[in-house]
Amino acid sequence: MWLSISETLNSLGEGATKDWKGWSNYWVDYKAKLKRKVAALRTSQNRTGGGPADVNPLSDVEKKFLSLLGEGFGSGLPNTQVGPFPILTPPTTHVGPDDGQPQPPQPQNDQE
Template sequence: MSGIPSRRRVTYAQLEQLWEFLNRNRHIATGFNKTAQAREFSKRMWEEITQTLNSHGDGAIKDWKGWCKYWNDYKSKLKKMTAALRVSQQRTGGGPSQVREMNEIEKKFLNLLGEDFGQGVPGARVEPFEEV
């Protein structure tokens, strides 16, 4: 990681700061950076927020790639949680949910990504491979 010491835990304050940054820069939050110019802009923005996130004395310290990877991993975690909650809510038989509810910061990030995040494409159907 280019000489930056790494601590493992991201603090709640860092998550709040990351949410504020991504809320102001939703195009970075969703990751639609297809052109070289868009990727370069995204890199500069991640470098900028990295300084802010690393300035929290008791939190994780990462380079811009580390924070970008953290965000991608966090989105993946949210997608899995959303799917598990949806399956749990659609179960028959009643009773309490077997999946923990999302906390406030997770709900904020999910709201940022949109209510249909992790839902899949409605009505999409994948045909099975033909046997040869």
């Protein structure tokens, strides 16, 4: 898909010429930048005190990209929290029958 997209964009003859990986990276970077701008606009609109927004409004191109990405892009999931640190469970070990030293878990045999 990215090969087709890069051929189309490069054939326009305007602006940059990139390989498929370059256009893919550009899209990832553009989405991240757009997400930050949408979040800044939302924060500016939700603050108290009124007054003009301190962030430039979205351009027509940004609005078009936002419509492609979907209505909820950049807004996060409501009532969802992610812990700052994952809970890591240490692997369990078994004590060997002969020497008392910990042994790695053994695969279960269905015939036992």
